[in-house]
Amino acid sequence: MPKPVPDDEESMSECRKFCGPCPSFKPNQLNEFEPHALFCSRGKTEKPMSEVKNNGCSCFGCGLFPKYELEGGFFCMHGTGGKK
Ligand code: SF4
Ligand code: SF4
Numbered sequence: 001m002p003k004p005v006p007d008d009e010e011s012m013s014e015c016r017k018f019c020g021p022c023p024s025f026k027p028n029q030l031n032e033f034e035p036h037a038l039f040c041s042r043g044k045t046e047k048p049m050s051e052v053k054n055n056g057c058s059c060f061g062c063g064l065f066p067k068y069e070l071e072g073g074f075f076c077m078h079g080t081g082g083k084k
Contacts, residue, residue, distance in 0.1 A: 001069065002068060002069050002071055002080070003068040003069055004041070004068070005038070005040045005041035005064055005068050005070070006041065007038060007041045007042060011038055011041060011064060012037065012038055014062060014063050014064050015037050015038045015040075015062065015064070016037070017062070018058040018059060018061055018062040019037050019038075019039070019058065019059070019062075019076070020037075021058065022055075022056070022057060022058035022059075023055035023056050023058075024052075024053070024054060024055040024056060024057060024074075024076065025076070027053065027055060028045075028047065028051075028052050028053060028055075029047075030045050030047060030052075030076055032047075033045050033046045033047040034046045039075035039076040039080075040059065040064060040065075040070055040075040040080060041080070043075075043079045043080055044075065044076055044077060044078060044079035044080075045076045045077070049077065052076075052077060054074070054077060057074045059074070059075060060073055
């Protein structure tokens, strides 16, 4: 079972390294919509899904992924509700 990811600066600094350069992040301007990043903790983007293009997910390389036993990835699109 995934564990809760803390919404803190340590998590954000890790997220920046993976969501930041992710091909689904900048091209979709996810930084301009709440919650901006750290989707594995904060939930999915508020940008309408019909306007989000899935270009892949870099979460699988993120250190928080194994640390908190995360599953599924694509948290900006699917939220934290588990696999999809
Ligand atoms: S698992 Fe994904 S959303 Fe969560 S901190 Fe890492 S890169 Fe960001
Ligand atoms: S949650 Fe995954 S798909 Fe979304 S921007 Fe971060 S790395 Fe990319």
